[in-house]
Amino acid sequence: MDTPVIGVLALQGDVREHLTALAAAGAAARPVRRPDELDELDGLVVPGGESTTMSKLAGLFGMLEPLRERIASGLPVFGTCAGMIMLADKILDPRSGQETFGGIEMIVRRNAFGRQNESFEAAVEIPDIPGGPVEGVFIRAPWVESVGAGVQVLAEHGGHIVAVRQGHLLATSFHPELTGDHRLHQYFTDMVRDAR
Numbered sequence: 001m002d003t004p005v006i007g008v009l010a011l012q013g014d015v016r017e018h019l020t021a022l023a024a025a026g027a028a029a030r031p032v033r034r035p036d037e038l039d040e041l042d043g044l045v046v047p048g049g050e051s052t053t054m055s056k057l058a059g060l061f062g063m064l065e066p067l068r069e070r071i072a073s074g075l076p077v078f079g080t081c082a083g084m085i086m087l088a089d090k091i092l093d094p095r096s097g098q099e100t101f102g103g104i105e106m107i108v109r110r111n112a113f114g115r116q117n118e119s120f121e122a123a124v125e126i127p128d129i130p131g132g133p134v135e136g137v138f139i140r141a142p143w144v145e146s147v148g149a150g151v152q153v154l155a156e157h158g159g160h161i162v163a164v165r166q167g168h169l170l171a172t173s174f175h176p177e178l179t180g181d182h183r184l185h186q187y188f189t190d191m192v193r194d195a196r
């Protein structure tokens with residue numbers, strides 16, 4: 001069986017839930033913190049948490065540049081919530097000094113839904129994922145304000161973009177790792193297999 005090695009960036013955020021979901025999707029999942037650990041990976045998940053903290057820790061752990069290079073050379077990455085923010089080429093309202101890994105040609109607004117509703121759940125229809133809508137758990141969630149020509153919009157909620165893909169990069173505003181439904185992790189694991 002083809003078992004890709006998929007890391008979960010373990011600087012901050014909900015790492016354990018992603019490890020469980022990835023394992024259920026047939027990947028060999030492991031937490032990663034150090035730049036040299038990136039070499040062994042076929043794919044990476046950047047979890048939800050707090051993007052300002054994650055940005056700071058990525059700098060401290062020397063992960064910003066190595067990860068930017070791996071992303072540029074084709075490492076498949078899946079970012080959820082704060083992880084989506086970390087994959088954005090541009091944040092609309094960054095904290096001062098807040099950096100991202102970038103890679104997806106999109107502008108993301110932090111805490112966008114939070115202004116209306118701190119956290120909520122909603123059924124999100126993703127035409128690329130068969131089997132009916134996924135349960136979207138939104139926690140102080142960002143939305144995608146605009147995307148470049150190379151970005152595929154996978155899903156919207158309430159008129160806002162909440163899931164995108166650009167080639168080997170995938171991002172959702174919500175937390176698919178917090179439900180028992182592993183279809184998005186399965187979708188990403190298949191992306192990783194296809195990229196190998």
Ligand code: GLN
Pocket residue numbers: 047048049050051052080081082083085110111139140141142
């Ligand atoms: N609002 C958080 C941020 O700016 C993201 C919240 C989350 O990941 N659940 O990073």
